[in-house]
Amino acid sequence: MSYKVVMVVKHPLIPHDEEDYRRIGAEFLTRPCQTEDELIAAAHDADFVLTFRRPFTRKVIQKLERCRMIFNIGTGYESIDVAAATEYGICVSYPDGYCSEEVAEHAMAFILACARKLVRLDRAVREGKWDSYEKREIRSKILPPVFPLKNQTLGLIGFGRISRALVPKAKGFEMRVIAHDPYVSAHVFEEFGVTSVDLEQLLSDSDFVSIHAAFTPQARHLLGMEEFKRMKPTAYLINCARGEFIDEQALYTALSQGYIAGAALDVIQAESMGPEHPLLQLENLIITPHTAYYSEESIAKLTRRPYEEVARMMRGEWPRWLVNPEVKENFQSRWGQKSSLGGGPR
Structure with a gap:
């Protein structure tokens, strides 16, 4: 047969x-x-x-x-x-x-790019703004504020394979790592040296919030305006999971009005976007076309x-x-x- x-x-x-x-x-x-x-x-x-x-x-x-x-x-x-x-x-x-390692590496690359404002600085040079030793516009409008990753807090939403692969990478930069995942037992957090917190504390304490949870319909727009207002104005949002976790209209408002410092996305709700998309008009957004999985x-x-x-x-x-x-x-x-x-x- x-x-x-x-x-x-x-x-x-x-x-x-x-x-x-x-x-x-x-x-x-x-x-x-x-x-x-x-x-x-x-x-x-x-x-x-x-x-x-x-x-x-x-x-x-x-x-x-x-x-x-x-x-x-x-x-x-x-x-x-x-x-x-x-x-x-x-x-x-x-x-x-x-692709757990690949996605974890992509998230870490996003964290570094946000922390050092690499994309904005690259764009500024290409626009001719490296015009003197003083680099006035770069120093006054792009760089401030920049903080070292050491002692910064990374908050992980979800603590499965990808988050666990990301932990040693972040700790290599001496970051503090906290996570929210009600489905993971306490001993797993202890094994990885990660502090388990509720979502509200994670949002308020983190300098970088990175989403790595399994998506369910109940998690649609898990992060909206209320959540963005809980985050630090110097914090960055990283999403290499699913676009549906984020209310994109609220994200646009949060980025454009300074509720958070920036975001780096590998996924969006529509799985594609044209150059006219509102998010692409923002200087404080980094985006890649759903390629975190690739190697x-x-x-x-x-x-x-x-x-x-x-x-x-x-x-x-x-x-x-x-x-x-x-x-x-x-x-x-x-x-x-x-x-x-x-x-x-x-």
């Missing part, structure tokens, strides 16, 4: 080798979809589905007749109804940790992980990066203790 792997999005960073799947007895198909009905038509008879930000709702999931696993190619899997997948005995997996090593991992998870399940093993471990009972009930996939996961 040939098993079917359907990829419902054309992802330019995932050049799947169809021969890999053929070697393990699976047919690989790419069927780009956008809507629920398109997903049902494309994946109703698939054994494995590879997706990226497509709406795998309960309506779609209950129509998947043969699906053992939905693999989300990105780290954010909120577009998948995990509870419905669990109910229908379907594993959900994703490439956990494939040659991370892309190599991302390319292989969907195949590795499919192959693992076909050998009768559970996915390594299983989002819903509570699915196991329903999986075995639906597909049998000895599933036709390699004798069933064990």
